[in-house]
Amino acid sequence: MESTILTIEDFSAYFGTNQVLNNVNLSVAQKKVTAIMGPSGCGKTTLIRCINRMHELVPAAQVSGRILLHDKNLYSMNPIIVRRKIGMVFQKPNPFPTMSIYDNVIAGYKLNGIRIGKREKDEIVEESLKRAALWGEVKDNLHRKGTFLSGGQQQRLCIARALAMHPEILLLDEPTSALDPKATAHIEELIAELKKQVTIIIVTHNIAQAARISDFTAFIYLGELVEYGTSEKMFTVPKDKRTEEYLTGKFG
Amino acid sequence: MSEHTLSLRIIKDRGFKTLVILFSFITIVPLLFILFHIIKNGIGVINWQFLTSLPKPVGEVGGGIANAIVGTFILIVMSCMLSIPLGVSAGIYLSERREGWLASLVRLSVDILQGIPSIVMGILAYAWVVLSLGTFSAFSGSVALGIMMLPIIVRSTEETLKLIPEMLKEASLSLGVPYYRTVLRVILPAGASGIVTGILLSVARVAGETAPLLFTAFGSPFMDVNIFKPVNSLPLVIFNYATSPYPSWHQLAWGASLVLVGMVLTLNFSAKLVTKRWKVQF
Numbered sequence: 001m002e003s004t005i006l007t008i009e010d011f012s013a014y015f016g017t018n019q020v021l022n023n024v025n026l027s028v029a030q031k032k033v034t035a036i037m038g039p040s041g042c043g044k045t046t047l048i049r050c051i052n053r054m055h056e057l058v059p060a061a062q063v064s065g066r067i068l069l070h071d072k073n074l075y076s077m078n079p080i081i082v083r084r085k086i087g088m089v090f091q092k093p094n095p096f097p098t099m100s101i102y103d104n105v106i107a108g109y110k111l112n113g114i115r116i117g118k119r120e121k122d123e124i125v126e127e128s129l130k131r132a133a134l135w136g137e138v139k140d141n142l143h144r145k146g147t148f149l150s151g152g153q154q155q156r157l158c159i160a161r162a163l164a165m166h167p168e169i170l171l172l173d174e175p176t177s178a179l180d181p182k183a184t185a186h187i188e189e190l191i192a193e194l195k196k197q198v199t200i201i202i203v204t205h206n207i208a209q210a211a212r213i214s215d216f217t218a219f220i221y222l223g224e225l226v227e228y229g230t231s232e233k234m235f236t237v238p239k240d241k242r243t244e245e246y247l248t249g250k251f252g
Numbered sequence: 253m254s255e256h257t258l259s260l261r262i263i264k265d266r267g268f269k270t271l272v273i274l275f276s277f278i279t280i281v282p283l284l285f286i287l288f289h290i291i292k293n294g295i296g297v298i299n300w301q302f303l304t305s306l307p308k309p310v311g312e313v314g315g316g317i318a319n320a321i322v323g324t325f326i327l328i329v330m331s332c333m334l335s336i337p338l339g340v341s342a343g344i345y346l347s348e349r350r351e352g353w354l355a356s357l358v359r360l361s362v363d364i365l366q367g368i369p370s371i372v373m374g375i376l377a378y379a380w381v382v383l384s385l386g387t388f389s390a391f392s393g394s395v396a397l398g399i400m401m402l403p404i405i406v407r408s409t410e411e412t413l414k415l416i417p418e419m420l421k422e423a424s425l426s427l428g429v430p431y432y433r434t435v436l437r438v439i440l441p442a443g444a445s446g447i448v449t450g451i452l453l454s455v456a457r458v459a460g461e462t463a464p465l466l467f468t469a470f471g472s473p474f475m476d477v478n479i480f481k482p483v484n485s486l487p488l489v490i491f492n493y494a495t496s497p498y499p500s501w502h503q504l505a506w507g508a509s510l511v512l513v514g515m516v517l518t519l520n521f522s523a524k525l526v527t528k529r530w531k532v533q534f
Contacts, residue, residue, distance in 0.1 A: 052426060054422060054425065054426060057421075057422070057425070080428045080429075080430055081428065082428075083425065083426055083427065083428040084427070084428030087426065087427070088422075088426040090419055090422060090423070090426075092419055094417070094419040094420055094422070094423040095423075096420065096423065096424075096438060096442075097420070097442060097532045097533055097534050098438075098441045098442055098532055107424075107427060108427035108428065108429070110437075111424055111427065111429040111433055111434070111437050111438065112427070112428065112429055112430075112433065113433065145533075147533050147534070158423070161423075161427070162426070162427070165427060165428065
């Protein structure tokens with residue numbers, strides 16, 4: 001098996017007294033696409049929000065177990081460092097409304113007060129927008145507001161913004177659920193291209209999408225990791241009965 | 253339903269509509285009357301000399317309100333300096349922490365503060381500042397006005413920031429931006445128009461306050477920019493001139509009223525403009 005970048009060990013998450021994830025064990029392969037699928041409310045979004053510690057924004061959130069990036073426990077690091085190494089793109093495109101396209105891409109540097117020269121900035125912006133397959137469409141309008149773009153373009157702008165920080169892992173939380181089919185196809189192509197450079201973990205409740213784009217798939221149901229393996233196997237010969245029922249549309 | 257009851261309903265419907273429109277129209281009548289009256293009586297006194305010269309003793313012709321305009325400006329700038337940092341910070345706190353004992357306490361205090369009569373603020377500033385410094389001063393007046401501005405600034409900041417989508421904060425935090433920078437560089441700029449509008453409205457609210465200044469800024473016939481000396485202001489000029497027995501001073505009071513009302517209207521229009529122009533599209 002390929003080299004592992006992220007290891008989730010005996011991981012449980014709670015909001016107050018409500019247990020959302022129950023003893024999840026999972027290792028994520030480097031520079032592959034890992035899809036996390038499951039019905040609504042199963043805990044899949046919580047799982048990826050725990051990976052860059054965004055779940056801590058909810059006051060009563062608690063976790064037990066470990067998540068290792070290479071060999072370092074994310075929970076003994078400062079969340080700010082964790083989030084710079086592990087980027088995230090959200091369900092709804094959320095470019096900064098007060099910033100231009102250009103400033104949105106380098107927002108991670110600007111907001112963090114990291115000083116870089118104009119040339120370096122230009123390079124980061126161009127490179128990130130190219131990686132996010134948005135450069136051609138916006139290169140003449142870099143100083144317009146990001147919110148003028150279409151939904152799909154905004155989402156690619158958010159991907160460019162995350163890529164600009166050169167994360168090791170990119171988390172995508174149902175990135176296409178607010179987009180039309182054409183924009184969705186565009187993002188899926190982009191994911192296939194991106195995995196050459198960065199590890200991608202994508203949450204989706206769209207089974208077909210998981211099958212199309214992922215190398216590995218995890219199926220989560222009621223906070224439990226039911227099945228995890230290569231997507232090829234999972235979608236052809238699922239081991240668990242619940243996985244089979246979910247894939248065939250018996251529930252979900 | 254019979255023809256008769258139906259037509260009765262239509263008549264009632266029309267009557268109700270007419271009444272609502274009529275009453276709405278009546279609400280703008282007082283403002284129109286005030287403006288009309290003030291302009292009619294005040295416009296005659298206003299000229300360059302009125303705006304740029306100091307008051308003259310009784311009996312002498314002319315005299316102006318230059319010191320009152322400058323004084324009002326000093327009072328407003330200083331009360332802004334006192335109330336904006338406090339008010340915006342409290343507003344940020346309330347919008348970020350919606351529950352908890354401190355938040356409820358702050359919210360309650362701010363609501364009560366808003367209902368306290370302005371003359372009480374004046375007495376308070378008198379007891380705190382005037383008595384301890386031993387003199388009436390622009391500073392003490394600013395303290396009184398600043399406290400009156402606080403509730404408006406706190407509430408408008410809170411309400412504005414509450415409307416900013418959570419996902420914007422998440423976008424910033426997910427880039428590894430520390431919380432304080434997220435608040436200062438993402439959330440505050442996104443809410444700038446609402447916050448500035450609130451500040452302008454609070455200034456408009458206190459610009460015409462007389463009661464808090466009676467025993468704090470006190471008034472003065474001189475041009476004085478020392479903040480620890482008594483200072484004149486437009487509302488005080490109006491109060492003093494209008495209650496005097498001299499008809500020529502009544503004229504000056506009308507002129508000062510026109511200047512003050514003009515200022516307040518300008519502030520209100522600016523607030524509208526800011527809301528419109530700086531609107532952030534999420």
